[in-house]
Amino acid sequence: MLLALQVVIVLMTTCAAGLLAAKLQSDRIRDSYKDRMLSVAESVARLPAVIEAFGTVDPSASIQPLAEVIRKASNVTYVVVADGNGVRYAHPDPKRIGEHVSTDPSTALSGEVFVGTETGTLGTSLRAKVPIRTPEGRIIGMASVGILESQLSEDLAEDLPELIGWLAAAALVGVLGAALVTQHVRRRMFRLEPAEIAQLLETRDAMLHGIREGVVAVDDQERLALVNDEAMRLLGLAEDPSGQPAAEVLDDGLLALARGDDVADRLVLAGERVLVANRMTAKTHDRAVGVVLTLRDRTELHDALRELDGQRTVTEVLRAQAHEFSNHLHVIGGLLELDRGPDAVAYIERVGGAGSLTADIIDGANADPALAALLLAKSSTAHERGVELRLDPGSSVDIRAGDDALTVLGNLVDNAVDAVETGGTVRVLVRSSASGVRVVVDDDGPGVAESQRGRIFDLGVSSKDAQGAHGRGIGLALVSRVVTRRSGRVAITDSELGGASFDVWLPETGNR
Secondary structure, three states, X not given: OHHHHHHHHHHHHHHHHHXXXXXXXXXXXXXXXXXXXXXXXXXXXXXXXXXXXXXXXXHHHHHHHHHHHHHHHHOOOEEEEEEXXXXXXXXXXXXXXXXXXXXXXXXXXXOOXXXXXXXXXXXXXXXXXXXXXXXXXXXXXXXXXXXXXXXXXXXXXXXXHHHHHHHHHHHHHHHHHHHHHHHHHXXXXXXXXXXXXXXXXXXXXXXXXXOOOEEEEEEOOOEEEEEOHHHHHHHOOOOOOOOOEHHHOOOHHHHHHHHOOOEEEEEEEEOOEEEEEEEEEEEEOOEEEEXXXXXXXXXXXXXXXXXXXXXXXXXXXXXXXHHHHHHXXXXXXXXXXXXOHHHHHHHHHHHHHHHOOOHHHHOOOOOOHHHHHHHHHHHHHHHHOOOEEEEOOXXXXXXXXXXHHHHHHHHHHHHHHHHOOOOXXXXXXXXXXXXXXXXXXXXXXXXXXXXHHOOOOOOOOOOOOOOOOOOOOOHHHHHHHHHHHOOOEEEEEEOOOOOEEEEEEEEOOOOO
């Protein structure tokens, strides 16, 4: 199919070029004859013998022999000389002498030169008519020189075989070249026809856009070659950015990943979404042609893994408490066997009240049930890990804090609980009003060093040990993204409790 298309194109181009060349050659022949006839006609009109013959008794006797000599010498069909009334003094057919010319002589007799095609006694011819003037300038007749159109066609026909030969040679070379190109292209296209290639591309696009994993392809010019539907969703893109520079579309983390080395399962942030990214160099014939990034949404998984870390700690605490609880049961059982019931009750009251939650942990959060539920859940988790979570008495919730505030609060509390040791304290201040939300989280942990405060919100940066953790350095990076989007502020200072204090302000935007 590809060869046939190219052969058709070559032949059509050759035929078009041949027709154009024939037209140009015909015009060249015609222009050449026009110049020749005009020159011959002007020469006849200026001959003194012809002008003087007009004053004799029999002008044709002198003019006819001269006209025939000139006609044969110039290789034209006819040379006609006529007087001021259009009566012939010279003609190739002597019988026509003395007759009126068969075409309109008025143009030449009025003093103008005529060049064009007309039909006369000898047939259709290309002719030139020139006025004959006396030395004083008076018009006394005209000279007409012409050549039959059939002669022009014969001259063109003489040139056509050579032209056709060159065109045939050009067509042959074009067909051979098309065959070689087709063979080379088919090897490069794995011998697929254009229709098969189109179907293959449609299938590939359908598959890439249909998979539940984001795919971003960046070419060697750092332009986006492909962004499938899932990648557009993960990156929050409304329109297909294919063809745009990667630096204008991708976040700094993804852009740095695309410019780096191949890596697997790297946690990155795209907006406020946690993604697991893989980078692979795309190669063709051992030549790098671009980069392919695959993206998976791990926002919920990241939260689940953090909870898993917490639950592992809780499990260890419960295992230790199980041994302690067994000892409590042995003590209670012994007191009952000794019939010392009041002492057993006192012992139970002494050791059983440690796990109760204080009701004031959600005091002041009644205006926001979601906030109250979050604080209650975080309080329970902190208590199981041996950490006391307090709600600052200065907290006040006059209006619901919103999802952004819950995201900030949850990540800051998790970060603080992770930072303190068993027996530590975390204090939370929440103030929500129509102007915005303020969240302050203090702890009595090791704090954040001055050298770390400038980069603690960068993705992957953490002051905690990464052993047993999943994706350290994600929570504070999310906090930073939320604060930036809300045009808020965040500050890190030393806490009154001895650790770090994170102070976040989220102004009201009307979209919670």
